[in-house]
Amino acid sequence: EPEVTQTPSHQVTQMGQEVILRCVPISNHLYFYWYRQILGQKVEFLVSFYNNEISEKSEIFDDQFSVERPDGSNFTLKIRSTKLEDSAMYFCASSEGLAGGLDTQYFGPGTRLTVL
Amino acid sequence: AQSVTQPDIHITVSEGASLELRCNYSYGATPYLFWYVQSPGQGxxxxxxxxxGDTLVQGIKGFEAEFKRSQSSFNLRKPSVHWSDAAEYFCAVGGxxxxxxxxxxxxxxxxx
Structure with missing residues (x-):
């Protein structure tokens, strides 16, 4: 069964450093998403991406964040200058793109980001 | 704006007993509703x-949920839990x- 994959599984970085989190969505999916989950808190939407552009973003997704689909398979989340409060589990998800993005999202296993 | 409330932060249940997890939503139109499970360290x-369509939906692992528009609820149920059902359960509404x-x-x- 196709699945969303994410690398690395755990990333440790120093405050102020740039990090790139990588995701490979399910191959025939058209919508891609990033969510984060701070330890002990709810899963929060960051951004959705369709047709090579951002279609929706939350207030969390400020200028420090960016997303890119550099090729036909990868989907990346970049944090330019990490802060302590960026420490969280980051989930990538994808969906087929039916119903304007309202369809089922399939989640990857997550990347745990630790900012020191 | 849509929102989701899960009133119970923590539930303890005996193996073999039934389980019901509550979910209430707020959404202006017909909601698209989901239940996800997260095992420790997993996605x-x-x-x-x-x-x-049918307001009673069947899922994997023996779970079912019932959509009740009048109560704005989408509660998850399982008749008999197994030790492997220990996890965190999230209700979500699509936007x-x-x-x-x-x-x-x-x-x-x-x-x-």
Whole structure:
């Protein structure tokens, strides 16, 4: 069964450093998403991406964040200058793109980001 | 704006007993509703979803959920829990451009 994959599984970085989190969505999916989950808190939407552009973003997704689909398979989340409060589990998800993005999202296993 | 409330932060249930997890939503139109499960250190796995039609939906692992528009609820049930059902359960409502809104989650502990 196709699945969303994410690398690395755990990333440790120093405050102020740039990090790139990588995701490979399910191959025939058209919508891609990033969510984060701070330890002990709810899963929060960051951004959705369709047709090579951002279609929706939350207030969390400020200028420090960016997303890119550099090729036909990868989907990346970049944090330019990490802060302590960026420490969280980051989930990538994808969906087929039916119903304007309202369809089922399939989640990857997550990347745990630790900012020191 | 849509929102999801899971009133129970933590539930303890005996193995073999029934389980019901509550979810209430707020959404202006017909909601697209989902239940996901997260085992420790794992990602989110879809249990079931409701888009339209029959208000009682069946999912994987023996779970079912019932959509009740009058109560704005989408409660998850399982008749007999197994130790492997210990996990955190999230209810979510779909929004425009895929902006899912998740509830805070309910941690389920299964005792022998």
């Amino acid at each position: 989110l796995q879809l249990l079931l979803k409701y888009f339209s 425009s451009w895929g902006k899912f809104q998740f509830g805070a989650g309910t941690q389920v502990v299964v005792t022998p």
